[in-house]
Amino acid sequence: MNYLDGFFWYDESLIGDSPTFVEIGSRTGQVAKELIKRHPSSQVIVYEASRDNYKHLVKETSHLPVIAHNEAVIGHDGTVTFHEYENWESNSVLARHKVQSHRRLKKQYTVAATSLSTMLEVSPSDTIDALFTNCEGAELNIAKELLQRGHVRERIGQLCISFHGRIFGQEKVDSMLNRLSEHYRIVRDPREGKYDCVLLILK
Numbered sequence: 001m002n003y004l005d006g007f008f009w010y011d012e013s014l015i016g017d018s019p020t021f022v023e024i025g026s027r028t029g030q031v032a033k034e035l036i037k038r039h040p041s042s043q044v045i046v047y048e049a050s051r052d053n054y055k056h057l058v059k060e061t062s063h064l065p066v067i068a069h070n071e072a073v074i075g076h077d078g079t080v081t082f083h084e085y086e087n088w089e090s091n092s093v094l095a096r097h098k099v100q101s102h103r104r105l106k107k108q109y110t111v112a113a114t115s116l117s118t119m120l121e122v123s124p125s126d127t128i129d130a131l132f133t134n135c136e137g138a139e140l141n142i143a144k145e146l147l148q149r150g151h152v153r154e155r156i157g158q159l160c161i162s163f164h165g166r167i168f169g170q171e172k173v174d175s176m177l178n179r180l181s182e183h184y185r186i187v188r189d190p191r192e193g194k195y196d197c198v199l200l201i202l203k
Contacts, residue, residue: 001187004034007197008132008160009189014201017041019129022119024073024142027053027088029060031132036064043125047073049082049111050091071112073119073133075141080113094137094167116145116152127155134162134197143176146183153183159200 003009008031018041023031026046035044043065048054049072058068072080072093080093086104093113095105120128133139139161146153163173177186177198184200 004031007134007162010130014157015129020125022128022131024133025135029057032066047071071114074113074138075145076115077118078113079110081108082111083108092136129157131156131159137167160197162197
């Protein structure tokens with residue numbers, strides 16, 4: 001397994017010569033830059049809902065083969081309210097109800113939202129070798145779309161998803177992983193003390 005950072009990892013043996021990678025919740029493009037460094041012939045597509053982060057993302061990746069979208073990926077098409085907090089790591093399509101200072105709401109606004117199905121339609125590639133997502137609360141809806149749409153599922157080789165048990169409760173996360181196991185080989189991050197990211201490899 002290859003580790004990109006504290007969150008994301010993937011099985012490089014399943015990656016082709018000219019791969020397509022997608023990152024949902026790209027923030028400032030660090031993972032995108034690392035992927036291109038490791039796979040110079042790759043195409044990287046990134047999604048970032050935050051307006052401020054998106055501007056920085058475009059600036060940081062303008063010299064690279066990166067396609068950037070200022071959209072939230074939430075499992076269906078339309079719009080969604082995006083919440084920005086004092087701590088940008090808490091930014092989410094979900095409203096945080098806790099009152100810790102680092103989660104105080106700075107602003108909220110409406111952003112375009114997309115499904116995996118539409119994401120694949122506008123992609124320059126027919127398939128995605130690996131998808132990475134740390135989207136602070138949208139991952140269960142993304143997983144539901146994978147379960148419901150086989151034509152989407154079959155076009156994505158592997159996914160590294162950061163599930164947030166602290167948001168949904170671990171019971172809901174475990175239930176979703178159990179359902180996903182019908183279609184994916186599930187590999188948990190063996191590193192101790194790391195985030196609860198799970199690698200899903202299409203069977």
